[in-house]
Amino acid sequence: MAEARVGIRVADDRQSVTIEIGPSSEQSEPIALNLDQLTQIIKLLGQARALMVEDEQKRPLDGKTVETVIDPPWYIQVAQIDGSLLAFDHPSYGPLAFALPRADVIRIVDILSKHLAYAQTQQEKPS
Incomplete structure (x- = not known):
C-alpha cells in the first residue's frame, strides 16, 4: 500500500x-x-x-491515556437491553451512545458513589 x-x-x-x-x-x-x-x-x-x-479481544482501559472531554452534554435513559443507555456529545466525534448492561450500571453507580463519599470526607476534614 x-x-x-x-x-x-x-x-x-x-x-x-x-x-x-x-x-x-x-x-x-x-x-x-x-x-x-x-x-x-x-x-x-x-x-x-x-x-x-x-x-480483536476487548482490552481494559485501565492505565491507558484517553481523550478527555470536560463537562460534555449527556443523557441517560432505560436501554432496549436490561440496563441503561448513556449518551454524550463529543466535540470531536459528535453524539455517542453506549448501552450498558444492568451489571455494569450497578458497578458504575457503586464506583461513583464511593468517589462522591470520598470527596465529601476530604472536604469535611479540618485543615
Missing part, C-alpha cells in the same frame, strides 16, 4: 473544512466539506474502524 498524505484545514469562519488525501508522491484535489458532511465521514470512518477491530 502506498504511503498517503493527509491534510485537513478548517476555514477561518469555521463553517467548512478542506480535506486532501492522496499518495505522498502525487498532487491530489482538496475536497471542501460542511459540518454535516464532515460528521458523516467521521461516522463512516468509525464504522470502518469497528469492522477492522471486531474480531
